[in-house]
Amino acid sequence: MAEPIPTLESLLKEAKKVFRDKFDSEADIAVAAPGRVNLIGEHTDYNDGFVMPMALPLVTVIVGRKIAGDITTIVTTNQDADEPRTINIEMPNVNALVRTIEHTGPKWSLYVKGVIANYHGPCPPAFQAVIHTSVPTGGGLSSSAALEVGTYTFLDALTGGSPNESLNDKALACQRAEHQYAGMPCGIMDQFISMMGKNGNALLIDCRSMTSELLPLDDPQIVVLVTNSNVKHELTGSEYPTRRKHCEEAALILKKVSLRDANEADIEYLKSIETDDTLIKRARHVITEIQRTTLAAAALKDKNYQKFGKLMVDSHNSLKDDYAVSCPELDSLVCLALEVEGVLGSRMTGGGFGGCTVTLVYSHAVEKVIDNIKKHYKGKPTFYVCKPSHGAQIIHK
Ligand code: GAF
Numbered sequence: 001m002a003e004p005i006p007t008l009e010s011l012l013k014e015a016k017k018v019f020r021d022k023f024d025s026e027a028d029i030a031v032a033a034p035g036r037v038n039l040i041g042e043h044t045d046y047n048d049g050f051v052m053p054m055a056l057p058l059v060t061v062i063v064g065r066k067i068a069g070d071i072t073t074i075v076t077t078n079q080d081a082d083e084p085r086t087i088n089i090e091m092p093n094v095n096a097l098v099r100t101i102e103h104t105g106p107k108w109s110l111y112v113k114g115v116i117a118n119y120h121g122p123c124p125p126a127f128q129a130v131i132h133t134s135v136p137t138g139g140g141l142s143s144s145a146a147l148e149v150g151t152y153t154f155l156d157a158l159t160g161g162s163p164n165e166s167l168n169d170k171a172l173a174c175q176r177a178e179h180q181y182a183g184m185p186c187g188i189m190d191q192f193i194s195m196m197g198k199n200g201n202a203l204l205i206d207c208r209s210m211t212s213e214l215l216p217l218d219d220p221q222i223v224v225l226v227t228n229s230n231v232k233h234e235l236t237g238s239e240y241p242t243r244r245k246h247c248e249e250a251a252l253i254l255k256k257v258s259l260r261d262a263n264e265a266d267i268e269y270l271k272s273i274e275t276d277d278t279l280i281k282r283a284r285h286v287i288t289e290i291q292r293t294t295l296a297a298a299a300l301k302d303k304n305y306q307k308f309g310k311l312m313v314d315s316h317n318s319l320k321d322d323y324a325v326s327c328p329e330l331d332s333l334v335c336l337a338l339e340v341e342g343v344l345g346s347r348m349t350g351g352g353f354g355g356c357t358v359t360l361v362y363s364h365a366v367e368k369v370i371d372n373i374k375k376h377y378k379g380k381p382t383f384y385v386c387k388p389s390h391g392a393q394i395i396h397k
Pocket residue numbers: 038041042043044045046186187188189190350351352
């Protein structure tokens with residue numbers, strides 16, 4: 001059986017109860033922002049390429065209210081979050097462009113502080129808030145983007161926001177928060193999909209032009225199964241920045257702005273000048289993955305799920321062999337899913353080194369996939385059957 005996914009209403013109810021118990025008053029603001037799963041287009045966003053994520057029904061909700069004074073108090077209910085789970089922030093009562101907040105505190109609080117520091121709207125007053133989430137932490141489903149985008153949306157609800165600010169700009173501010181306060185040089189995919197997801201649709205994002213296209217994924221015969229390996233192998237945290245650096249080096253050798261501008265002939269060129277084999281493999285993954293993502297978008301438009309699934313498998317193999325971001329647990333989950341008749345495709349999703357796989361499967365076969373994995377996988381996975389869901393929203397203010 002897959003995990004039951006809590007409804008938005010139940011999450012809000014629980015968050016409001018915690019708020020009442022903690023602050024002895026009612027929260028009058030409530031917002032929500034989802035995690036994401038990426039269907040295809042992995043490690044392409046920071047190469048100006050294409051990505052195709054969808055927003056998940058797993059969400060982070062933030063409830064709260066404005067208070068007098070300068071001290072904001074925020075509580076997270078997330079038991080996986082680093083201690084302390086309550087923080088105070090002295091609100092910088094200054095213009096958005098020069099707002100600075102100390103980079104200290106438990107890790108979860110840095111995402112929140114980063115967003116307050118990078119918020120473009122009117123200067124936020126002090127507030128009290130409770131953060132409550134159904135997005136698993138560290139599972140590669142963008143719990144951090146859900147927290148950033150949730151915080152940005154909360155500040156919009158609190159201040160009234162900037163009427164002319166685009167969703168792109170808000171997502172970019174959240175990305176900047178992650179770069180500055182979490183030290184993670186992520187691309188734009190996670191913040192964009194959490195901000196802009198739409199029910200029943202995957203989103204094809206062109207990370208160069210920062211434009212996006214909705215791609216319907218609402219066929220009742222098809223299911224997206226997310227399987228969390230519940231392992232995380234990224235020990236030093238340097239793997240992601242190293243991959244990013246290798247891509248930049250390859251683009252520099254090729255005299256291209258980014259690997260988005262490169263093609264097969266460039267891979268041959270890299271080989272001919274005896275470039276380091278690692279750079280060749282990293283470049284080959286990105287170049288072919290960008291191609292696969294555009295082909296997958298066309299396949300989805302044609303409702304050609306067989307082709308889409310085949311591209312997912314090719315993507316996994318490229319991430320495993322060329323980009324070297326998979327791990328034995330993810331490979332095993334993909335193999336076990338592919339053994340089952342009715343599975344169209346399966347791949348690791350997100351940054352890698354653990355986290356989740358995403359499987360496209362006919363609805364009638366989904367329980368068989370879960371059973372096969374449970375029987376043979378050497379670990380304790382969790383399963384989520386997901387429909388493409390809504391991006392960030394103000395529930396009330
Ligand atoms: C992480 C990053 F945050 C994204 O920007 C993206 O690069 C992804 O890894 C890999 O596709 O989620």
